Amino acid sequence: MFRVSCAVIARLACAAALCWAGAASADQADLHVGETTRVFHPAVARNWRGAKTEALVTRIWYPVDMSVPQTPREIGAPGHPIFHGHAAADDAPLSTVRTSYPLLVLSHGTGGTADSLDWLAAALAAQGYVVAGTNHPGNTAAAPLTRDGFMLWWERATDASEVLDGVLADPMLGPHVDRERIGAVGFSLGGYTVLELAGARTNLQAFERFCTSPQADAICHPPEAARISDASGAAPLTLDDLSPQTRASRARSGASYRDPRVKAVFAIAPALGEAFDSASFADVVIPVSLLAGEADVTAPVATNIHRIAGLMPNAHVEMVPGASHYTFLDTCLADVVAHLAGICEDGPGVDRDAVHALAADRAVRFFAATLPAR
Structure with a gap:
């Protein structure tokens, strides 16, 4: 297990762009970033989760030639931006520097959006990766949260595969x-999702037992649950209250959602560690890297990243001192920090941009090593 010093983080803050460039493999040069949106319509509609959409609305970041100008952007609802965004070229042609590029599927956290990880996706695109992140139906800030979208976590892996x-x-x-x-x-929760893509299996009953035990911690009561807006609200339901589709989903919660096309996964602040047991990772044979902040109290490190690492001794693990859970969201605009302190403010001495530079550097290095150019 590796722990990064604050001095290293500070140096990264001063040279984030250089860090990303230095992390690239020999065939990768810094590129500009293009962005586009796709709306995929898989065979199985997603609106049964109570979501408003049947589709997978997907943001895609990709490399474009350096000659293509980028436009500064902010992230959030129209007229109400929340985060600083990376400059990008909308719908620009894919770079011609190489004939083919590696592809990464990206999964956001509970109640978030793919755009809330723009800092990471753009950094990867600038190093030659195509990055595709969908807004998981029923569990995204882009639409009202629903109980099924919120609770049937394993379904997110099917979103990613599609x-x-x-x-x-x-x-x-x-x-x-x-x-x-x-x-x-x-x-x-996106970290959990990519572990499922790697072949991890969920033990739903173990997680539910943990959350009704004296050991239950913050992972059992995510703050985003207060935003569930469908008719069920946040009140507990019995199995008899569940729809046939929900009961069928729960019955397959322990299935394998491994996607054999995925050759490596990088999980940041992975959640739901107590939903895994000693057999959960038996089928995980691809490289896995785990990274989290030491000050994470939203997905407490003992029951999440450290538990997962203990069950997966071959995984690479790195802890970032001072970083909390929401440090890994985009950097907030100055005028929303006070209003959204819970997701915008970091602990004393923590530079969110520096942590982003460090995490992006680690992700680029990891994928350069595990998805090497041929």
Whole structure:
């Protein structure tokens, strides 16, 4: 297990762009970042989760040539931005520097959006990766949260696999994806999601027992639950109250959602450690890297990243001193920090941009080593 000193983080803050460039493999040069949106319509609609959409609305970051100008952008609802965004070129042509690029599927945290990880996706795109992140139906800030979207976590892995299907079939991007170089990266519940893509199996009953025990901690009561807006609200339901689709989903919670196309996963502040047991990772044979902040009290480190690492001794683990859970969201605009202190403020001495630079550097290095150019 590795622990990064505050001095290292401070140096990264001063040279984030250089860190990303230095992390690239020999065939990768800094590129500009393009962005586009796709709406994928998988065979199985997603609105049964109580979500408003049947589709997978997916943001895609990708490399474009340095000659293509980028436009500064902010992230949030129209007219109500929350986060600083990376400058990007909307719908620009894919870079011609190489004939093919590795593809990463990205999974956001509970109640978040793919755009809330723009800091990471843009850094990876600038190093030659196509990054596709969907807004998980029923569990995204882009639409009202629903109970099924919030609680049926394993279904998110099916979203990610169908996003891979969509990108590979896309006439602009698909022909330029190296299908032997596909990985996954996720944050929080998205970290759990990419572990599922690697072959991890959920023990739902173990998690429910933990959350009704005296040992239950913050992971059992995520603050985003207060935003559940469908008719069930936040009140507990009995199994008899559940829809047939929900009961069927719970019955397959322990199934394997391994996607054999995914060759490596990078999980940031992974959640739901207590939903895994000693058999959960028996089928995980691909490289896994775990990274979290030492000050994370939202996904407490003892019951989440450290528990997962203890069950997966071959995984690489890195802890960032001072960083909390929401340090790994985009950097907030100055005028919203006070209003959204819970997700915008970090502990004393923590530089969110520096932590982002460090995490992006580690992700680029990890994927350069595990998805090497051929």
